[in-house]
Amino acid sequence: MNKELEHNFVELLEKHQNIVHKVCRLYTNNYDAHNDLFQEITIQLWKAYPKFRGEAKFSTWMYRVGLNTAITLYRKSKRSINTQEFDLVQFKIKADDYDNTEEEQLKLMYKALHQLNDIDKALVFLYLEDKNYKEISETMGISEVNARVKMNRIKTKLRTILNP
Amino acid sequence: MDELELLKKDWQKDNIDYPKLTREDIFPMLLKKSSSIVKVLLYISIAELILWVSISVAPMFLSEDINTKLNLDNVYNNFNLIITIIGITIVIAFVYLLYKSYKSISVTDNSKKLMENILKTRLVVKQYVGFNLVLIAISTVYEMSSLFKTNSDFTNEINGAAADGEIFKYYAVIILVVLVIILSLAVLFLVYWLMYGILLKRLNRNYKELKKLEIRSSID
Known part of the structure; x- marks a missing residue:
C-alpha cells in the first residue's frame, strides 16, 4: 500500500515538477538554494500526500503546499550565497519569439520580480499562473477584494521598479 | 499593464530550461529529513519543556537538606506539595496543548492560517515559560518570608545585627539577590529574543505583511 502511494506520488510529482521549479525560481537566486527549496517542498508534499483526497487537482494542491513552504516553512541554508545574475545564467530564456526590446523588458521584469517581498511574490506567482482572484484569495487566506487591491499595488510597484 | 501581460505570456510558455528530474532523482528525496521551522520549533519546545520541568523538580531533591537545616519541614512541605501538584497539572496540560497545537499545523491550509497556527504553537511555549517564571517567583517570595517568620x-541573628547597627549587611544581601535574579531574567529574555527572533524572523515578517494588507484595504 505504502509502496503504491509512493509510486503514485513520485509519478505525479515527476509530471508536475515544473510548478515546484517555478516556485523555487521565484524565491531563490542560486543553484544550491533552488535545490534545497525543491527538496523541502518535495518533503512537505510527500508528508501531506496521504491526506490528499483528489477533490482538488494535484497541481492546484501543489501550488498551495509549494508556496506555503516557500514563504513559511523554508529556512534558507547557510551555504546559499547571493548570485544576482543566476536567473539569467541558469535558466536561459528562449526568447526567439521576441524582439530585442521585449527580451530586454522581460529580463528587467524577472529582475524586478526578485525584488518583491515574499507575499507579493506569491500573489504574482499565482497571477502569472493564471489563477483567478478567488483561487488567489483562498490560497493566501485573504479576501478576494484584498487580493485585487494588493495585485494592483504590486503592478504599480513593478512599474516603479522598471521606470524609476 | 502591458509588461505584466508580456511576462505572463512568457511565464506560461514553459520554455525555460528547468532541471528535469526523473523518478530516480525524486525517490531519495522522500527519505531526506525536513528542515522546516516547524520541526525546529518542536525540538526547541521539547527541550524547553525538559529544562523547565527539571528546574521545577530540582528543589524537591534538594529541599530535604534545606528543610532540616531551617526546621521548616511542615510549612515548606505543605507548600511544596501544592506547588508540585499545580506544576504537574500544568505540565500535562501544556504537553496536551503543545501536541494539539503542533498537530493543527498543516501545510495544506491557506498561508495565513498556517502562519497563525505556527505562531499559536509558539505562544503555548511562551505561556508555559511565563507560568514557570511566575511560579518560581511566588515560591521564592514565599520561602523567604517563611524563613523570616519561622526560623x-x-x-535572632537579624535582631542582633539590628542592635549592633549592622543590619545593612542583610539589606545588601537581599539587594544582591534581587539584582542577580533581575540579571538572570534579562539574560534569559535576551536568549529567547535572539533564538525565536532569528528563527521566526521571516515568518513574522510575512505574517505582518498579510495582516497589514487587511488593515490597509479596510481603510481604503
Missing part, C-alpha cells in the same frame, strides 16, 4: 535563629 527563630535567623530572626
